Amino acid sequence: MSRPGYMFLVCPDAELLHGQIDSVLSAPGNSGFEKRVYWADDDLPPAFWDDLTLQTLFGSSKAVVLRRAHKLKAAQWDSLDKAVSSLSDSSVLFLCLEGQWQRKKPAIPAVVKRRKCWTFAEKKKWVWQSPGLDDKTISGFVNNWARETGISFDNRVQPALCKALPRDARAARLELDKMELAAGDGKKLKAEHLESIAFTGEMDFFEFMDIMSQGGDPVTLWQRVLTNHTEKDSMFFPLAASITREARALWMILNGEESEVKMPPFVRKKKMALAQRLGPARVARIFDLVLEAELGIKSGARKPEQALELLVASLGALFAPQRPARR
Template identity: 45%
Template sequence: MTRPRFFFLVCPDPQLLKAQIDERLRTSGQDGWERKPFWADDEEPLPQTFWTDLTIKSLFPQPKALILRRAHTLKADYWDKLDASVKGLGSDIYPFFCLEGAWSGKKAPIPPALSRRGLFKKAKNEGWIWESPGLDQRSLTDFVKGWAAKTGLTFEPGAGQALTHALPTDAVAARLELDKIELAAGDAKVVRKEHVSLVARTGEMPFFDLMDALGQPGAEASVWKRVIDDHSKSAKDQMLFNLIGFLASQARMYWMLAHGEKPAGNPYMLQKKAPVAKRLGAAGVARMIDLAMEAELSLKTGERKYEEALDMLMAGLIDLFRPKQQLRRH
C-alpha cells in the first residue's frame, strides 16, 4: 500500500480539513471512496458502525474513508482501542483523525492522551500528519490561487492582491465570499477590482453573509462560531435584537421576490436571493417571522436566557434555510 495507512490532520478550520481530505483521497491510487463522517464529541463518540467499518473487511468493493471529526476530544481509552485497531487495516479503509483544537502560538495542539500512543508516534515517523493553524494573510494568497485554478478564473491586474487582502481568514467564510466572486465574474471568467467590493468589509461575518451561510451545507461551523463568539460579548455589542430587525427586512424582501415583485436593492444580490425566496415560499417566510418573534418574546418575558434565545433562533433558521435533502452534517 503506497498511501498512508491512516492520517492525522491538525487544524481548527473545517474547510481546510475538507480540502486536505479531498486531496489525499484523490491521490490515494483508488477511486470511488465513500466518505463516512463520525463526531468524537457526540454522545456516543465511536459507535459500533465505526468499529465495524474499521476492523471487519467488507464484502463490497467500495473503499471507505472514515473521517473522525473533533478527534482531539477523545479520551485515552478510545485512543488505546484505536491504537490496537489500526495495525491491521486493509487498503479499502482510510481513517482520518481531525484534531481541531485551538492553536496557541505556533505549536500544534496535540492532546497528551494521543501523543504517547503508538499510532501517533508511527504517523509522526512516517510523515502521516498535516498541520495548519488555519488561514492568515500569507496563506490566503495560495488559497485564492488554488481556488482560481480550480474554477478557471483569471484576475485583471491588481484584483488578486485586493481580493486576498479583503477576504476573511476563516476558510468556510472565505469560500462563501469566493462563491460570490465567481458568480460576479460570469462567463468572462475574469475577476475585476470592482468585484472585491462584494466581499464583507470586516473579518466578522456580517448579517448578509450569515443569511447566505444558513443554507450552505458545510457552513454551519461559521454560523455557530459567530453565535459562540456573540455569547462572550458585552450586552451592548450582542447581536440578537439587531438580527431580529434584520430578519424582518429580509422577510419583506423574500416575500416580494417569492411573489414576483421587485424589491429595491443590489441587482446581483437580488438575483442571488431569488432561488432562496422561491424555495421558502409564503410558508417559509412566515416561519422566518415566527422564529424572530418567538426569540424576542421569549427573551422579554424571561422564558429563555439570552444565549438560549439566540441558539434556538439560529437552529430554527438553519433548519428553515437548509435544502431538505441535506439532513446530516458533513
C-alpha cells in the same frame, strides 16, 4: 501512488479538513471510497470499530473520518492504537484534531503524542497540519482557487480580495463562488467586483450568533455592528435569515424534534442547552423581533442600520440570563 493506512489532520477549519480528505481520496490509484463520518464528542459506536477492521462484502473501500478526535479520552486512544495496527486493507482512517492553534503551534494533545499511532504517522509523514485561514495563508487559498477556476486578477485586485474575505474557509468559498460569477466569460476579476462581497471583517455569522447567544464580548459584537454602517451592503438581511434558522432549530429542540436538526453533535448539545435556558416564550419572541425589524425597514420607518442596531440590542436582552425575581 500508495495511500496511507491512516492520517492525522491537524486543523481547526472544517472546510479545509474536507478539502484535504478529498484530495487524498481523489489521488491517482484511489477511487470508489465510501465515506463514513463519526464524531468524538459522542461515544464511538460499534460500527466505527467494525468499519476500521472488517472487510466489506463486495471489496469496496471505506474512508472513515473521525471528527474532533482531540476530544477523545486516553482509554479511547488506547483502543485506537490497537485498532490501527489491524486496520483493514479496504479502509483508510482520518483522525481530525480540530483544536485551535496556540501561538502558531498545532493543537496536539499530550495524550495523542504518547501513542504509537502518532509516532508512526510522523515517521511515515502521515500528518497534515494547517492553522486554518489567516493573514498569511489566505493568499495561497485564493491563488489555488484562481488556478482551479482559471480566474486572473486586474491590477492590485488579488491583495484586496485577500483582505476582504472572511477567515473561515466555508464562508470564503461562498464569496469566491460569487467572484467567479462576477468575473464572467472573461475570467478576469476587477476591483468593482469585490463590492459584492457582503460580509467583510474577521467575524462570520456563526461567530456573531455565538457571541450574541452565549454572552460573549459585547464590545466585539457592537464593533461589528457599527462597522457595517460604512459598508455598501447591510448585514441585516443575511443576519436576520441566520437568526430565523437559529430560532427554528431551537423551537424544534424544545418540541422533541432535536434529531431533525442537522448539525454536528457538539453543536446540537450547545443548542439544546440554549433552548432549555430560553424556554418556549423567549424562543418564540425571536421570530417576533426579526419580523418587527423587517417590517420597520419595508415600511420606511427605519433604515437597515437602525433596524440592525435595534435587533441586536433586543436579542442581547433576550438572550441574557434571567435574574431570579425578588421576593
